[in-house]
Amino acid sequence: MRQCGRWLFGRQARLRWVHLVLGGALLMPYFLLGSIFVGPLLGEGQPLFGSLRAQFISYAAALPLVALSALIFPLARPLSVGAVRALCGVHEELAEGPARSRAARVRTSAWFTLHLGVGALISGMTLAVPPFSVFLLAVPVFRVLRESRFGDPALFEHTWAVVLAPVAGAVCLVLLAACAAAAGTLLARWAPQLLAPAPADRLAAAEERAAELAVRNRLARELHDSVGHALSAVTLQASAARRVLDSDPDFVREALSAIEDTTRRTVGELDAVLGLLREGDEAGEGGRPTSAPTLEADLDGLLTRTRAAGLPVEASIGPGVDPATLPALVSREAYRIVQEGLSNALKHAGSVPVTVHIARTDSALEIVTENPLPTASPPRDGGGRGLRGIAERARLLGGTATAGAADGRWRLCVRLPLGGPR
Structure with a gap:
């Protein structure tokens, strides 16, 4: 039980969560650039605040731009390696300096895309889930929340719904932490594969x-x-x-x-x-x-x-x-x-x-x-x-x-x- 709690909320898990949130923040310029083209195509002026469908399409359009930028800009690898060493707890040998070969640039591009793509999803969940969980935790205490437009008055007329709302809120928070921990573990496992020194780097x-x-x-x-x-x-x-x-x-x-x-x-x-x-x-x-x-x-x-x-x-x-x-x-x-x-x-x-x-x-x-x-x-x-x-x-x-x-x-x-x- 203690090991599970450390995996979800320990210091390393928190640092990896920060790493994921940084990836989500780095994706935002690409997301906004993609939304410029997605909005007119879907007939929506502002995909950032529009439908969920438009937001996911803008997100998908941003990922190729992320991959392309990592291929073009040589500083993508040293920046990624520095963040991984500081936040992901990776102790394996990682590459130093810009990527020199085409294969190294491709691996760097794959890592950068994976980091920003997964980080954006975790960042979105981090922004959305805690307010929703707080709402569910407060439902039994504040009647006004049960009658507000954010809730379902008909649902909260049932006692079982009011009693289970805090449980659902706590479960959402735990699931959010589990998703962040799993994503952080995934990135830490892939980092040595995608950011390891290439033969040209070793030479x-x-x-x-x-x-x-x-x-x-x-x-x-x-x-x-x-x-x-x-x-x-x-x-x-x-x-x-x-x-x-x-x-x-x-x-x-x-x-x-x-x-x-x-x-x-x-x-x-x-x-x-x-x-x-x-x-x-x-x-x-x-x-x-x-x-x-x-x-x-x-x-x-x-x-x-x-x-x-x-x-x-x-x-x-x-x-x-x-x-x-x-x-x-x-x-x-x-x-x-x-x-x-x-x-x-x-x-x-x-x-x-x-x-x-x-x-x-x-x-x-x-x-x-x-x-x-x-x-x-x-x-x-x-x-x-x-x-x-x-x-x-x-x-x-x-x-x-x-x-x-x-x-x-x-x-x-x-x-x-x-x-x-x-």
Whole structure:
């Protein structure tokens, strides 16, 4: 009994009733538009206040207009989905955004028509039944109602009719609630079928998610390369300064100055990347910070800071390479690749001589870093996240990256096409 009462008058039933009444309200413009044509055809000037027959014909004429509008206007589906989630208690997955395919638009049109059509019937009953039920409930109390034109004086002369009138009024109210609950349950059951994501919606959502993950992966590489290089350089600078703190104060001052410069630049890059994450990856090109360093802007500074960390670096740039004329994307990625190559040498080889050579072929930029393998540690056979990040950067531009040990030296070779990603 309690479950039945909850189904008829519970919170969910009331919300679904409101959903149906909203559907009836949305049908009114279509009903009035249909009545413009139905009135002259039936010879009735105002079908809205005319015969019941004219009203039902106007209602039937409105439904095709409802279906057509849902096919034409793309906002019909997001509006319907929002109302269903808020009022119908549907927990299944529903589509997001406008319908993209013809099949999705047809299903949206069917749902919109069902909602407004059923909602109009329930709304009409909601307007008509409660006043009639109140009249029947008040008949035994007010004699004037029994004798009014709204009643049947001959009928209410019988005692049984007067006694049963309140019962009939209560039954009408219960039947109204039952019709509303049944209609609400019907719509809640059909919503996941008609408003579920279509294959095109799922594909678009998957592509959007993949693009978002790609952006976040690029941001993660920026953080790894920038912060990782800075920490490696600062660690070596601080260690060297500690060893000669008493004997070489000039070197200590130079090391502390390099640490200050390195950390300041890295904090700036970290703030830019975190700003992108906070703002939903809306700034910058392709999810990269707008202030990302390039070969043209900071290659010399990178080499200077690395040498200050105690790493001997010999850099050479081929005659065909002009950092100012490189594509911006290639210049940024090349800078990060050089930075990560130097960072790997700092972390894994220590203060060993490193050579960096940047050359240009007809269609690509080639970056080669080499350093002797340390005698105290085994050769590296695949690297960590840094080498994977270099390979990802090269692959996104359509290039290649190889790394490995040979003849007692570690060699990283990256080739970046100058035409951009393919």
